[in-house]
Amino acid sequence: MISIQNVSKWYGDFQVLSDCSTEVQKGEVVVVCGPSGSGKSTLIKCVNGLEPFQAGTIVVNGTSVGAPKTDLPKLRSRVGMVFQHFELFPHLSITDNLTLAQRKVLGRKEDEARTKGLALLDRVGLSAHAAKFPGQLSGGQQQRVAIARALAMDPIAMLFDEPTSALDPEMINEVLDVMVELAREGMTMMVVTHEMGFARKVANRVIFMDRGAIVEDAAKDEFFGSPRSERAQAFLSKILSH
């Protein structure tokens, strides 16, 4: 579904990604972890072309992301993305947030988009808030709406960029619960997160990144049981020790 081959990216002289390669199969959940500044967010933003990259190829469902002729908006409309800071549109009601892209990108009729949006809002447990504005919801609620907004586009895969890092601890679980459910339904997911509990529960594979490179790419049990690289061992012992 998502194939990343030898991707490198530079900001001027500074290399943020070096020779990254991995694959995400249909229905697979891949967690990307690593210290801050290791390039995980950059890598996931390359997948839907939000960040350009200078070398390598990324192919999503048969479409090459970096190719000049690729219709990026069309590709992006099929790949859902959830951001660290939710990024709901604050001037639009929750309903309008859920329907805007459905109408403008997919060309759905107002009624159809609304029905779809509200069904998904119900699914994330927030149907009572349809008429509110994002600023009136808690962080956890906003992030659940953001997930619903992405799902409303009927995505073939979902990208999560540290979806719980900006949340208060008590709100993290309400977001993770939605993501776990999604994973169990067979959604293809690439998730940048430090939530190792989530990785343990639903990930098929874990990718560990450090200084722009993929250091470890292993099945979940293998990663948590016996990580090969020292760097990943050190990271895991730090993150799991308390």
Add this chain to the structure above:
Amino acid sequence: MNYNWDWSVFFKSTGIGSEIYLDWFIAGLGWTIALSLSAWVIALLLGTVLGVMRTLPGRFAARAATVYVELFRNVPLLVQLFIWYFIVPDWLPEKIELWFKQDLHPATSAFISVTVCLGLFTAARVCEQVRTGIQALPRGQSMAAYALGLRLPQVYRKVLLPQAFRIIIPPLTSEFLNVFKNSSVASLIGLMELLAQTKQTAEFTANLFEAFTLATVIYFVLNMGLMLVMRTVEKRVRVPGLIALGGK
């Protein structure tokens, strides 16, 4: 100071038909409003386009808009007006030049010159405000919009501009008021707007103080009224939590 104020002067006949001096002020106010609103429409439309251009990823558009802003912001308004009124018509094709100078009513050609001049001048200032408004938004907003598959024009129309405009209503209001105040330059090319009518009344009646006091009051009340209107607009489009998010 020993001065005998005579407020009844405004109700005296000008000697032209049944006109009184107050009528001149009303006519002048009409020109001032027509001029300012037309110039504001140009400024708002062009300024928005330029402001968007300055935030576009492509370098050419951003540079072109920057050149425009520097050009129109760094030359005095009055110099610009004289250029638009005295020089630009000479550069036009001969037919249009003759039409502009001879066929049009002098008031109409002056009106066109001032409207264009004031509109383009103010557009440079509106541009900077629109740019600031867009750049004040978190980068994630445009990313999220693109991630949903929206195309660049949709991202601006549906996501960035509605938020940017809400943020810049206060500075835009003062720009709007500036247009009304700046419109008084029109008096220098003979358009009988409020200031020109004031000067004419002062000359005809020798009641200089009364004439300028009335003009001051009219400008003041007009601008206060506009400010209140803009405050109402600001309140009506206010969205819970928007400004807080803009600062994130």
